[in-house]
Amino acid sequence: MGELHLAIRFSCTSMVNMMFIYSRPLLPKMHYVRPLTMSQLEMLRHQAVNIVAARLSRAEPPLRKEVIEYMTDAHSHLWSMRRSKASFFRLMSVFSRLFSVGKRFGEVCMWKNWITTVLVHILYVMLVCFPELILPTVFLYMFLIGLWNYWLHAKYPPHMITRISCANAVHLDELDEEFDTFPTSKSADLVRYRYDRLRSVAGKFQTVLGDVASQGERVQPLLSWRDPRATTIFVTFCLFAAIVLYSTPLKALAAIAGFYVMRHPRFRHKLPSAPTQFLPPAAS
Template identity: 65%
Template sequence: MLDVDSHMWSMRRSKANFFKIVSLFSGLIAISKWLGEVCYWKNPVTTILVHFLFFILICYPELILPTMFLYMFLIGIWNYRYRARHPPHMDTNLSWAEVVNPDELNEEFDTFPTSKPQDVVRMRYDRLRSVAGRIQTVVGDMPTQGERFLALLSWRDPRATSLFVVFCLVASLTLYVTPFKIIALVAGLFWLRHPRFPSNFFRRLPSLADSML
């Protein structure tokens, strides 16, 4: 992408960077969706095979790292056939230049301070507020999850805190006397549990989001 005046706001560049992030994490997103389907037993055969592989890795933990590096080696060999055969060039699709709105392009090349009429500036300001509102919502959800975790020890919800304190005591004693393989096995089976056994205890915890204006 062009990096001229990259410190200035550009709707086109923001969209391009957003889709670059999506493309970067597309593999993790695909794996997450696949694991979600495994947990929901969309394909019972696949779920059973995943359980079998999980049992093998728990019984032989020394195979975890070799399996990971072997998997990355195979991915690298597989991607060799799709290697770049030409020098890098300016990619209009990556830069989001082919579908850019004329007004967004005009905004990108506008001077600073702006030299546009007041109604155009107002329209762009409203559009920027819309985008910033979505970012604000996502940023606000991040501390909410952290506040719910801190609420486990703050006694804002006495019942939840008492249960968590008792759980910590039992967990400390259990982890002390139980082999790590058994703990990992139980945790994995709990994570791969059937959807008939949901667990939404964490979402019920209070946060400070309700105290904000």
């Protein structure tokens, strides 16, 4: 009348061979010598989903084809609000450490804690005077972080985290849209509502891409003589910069630039800097 629990433990006979596997490619050699095209991959994925769905539909209890397609991510090329949110949060999680470093460096530049700022200045001068210590310092820092995280890692394999895929907070309409067929089989009013929502989301991406393109277009015309005065100023600046960089040691310039970036807020201005104002406006 009891329950039988089966536990499977994966172990290796040789730790050296197990470490060597990490340096080998995941796929066979022909996958890299003659890679498959996207159409061939989609065709093979479709055939694999049909084979697995046909076999699991005869199991007890049977699984529907929609479950197999969802588990194998067969419709990853189609739009999904849940998948887009999950990808965005995953990307933010990947760059969270970089954002944290930038935030702390901003606090150093604003002299939130003068002791930390002085220590950063000393470390910066040491790295400028001895640039050969930059890479060893970076690798030593990552080693210490990995060693510190060893005492914080989980002792047992982690369970599935539903918040990574946003499956725990997905709206019913977004879930229905994800399982909708292609082309859609819904009513015209529901499709119009989803289309308007998609336009709203895509408009935010369009705004970000437009801002990035505008900044690039502001830099591009500097050498095209579209604005003769701006190009003259920029070319003259490049000439003086070349002379200064040729005659001044690079360590001194790096130290001056670092101290200028981390200067005290008393010596900062609330208005944008001169190089930002100098860039010509982007083309409309």
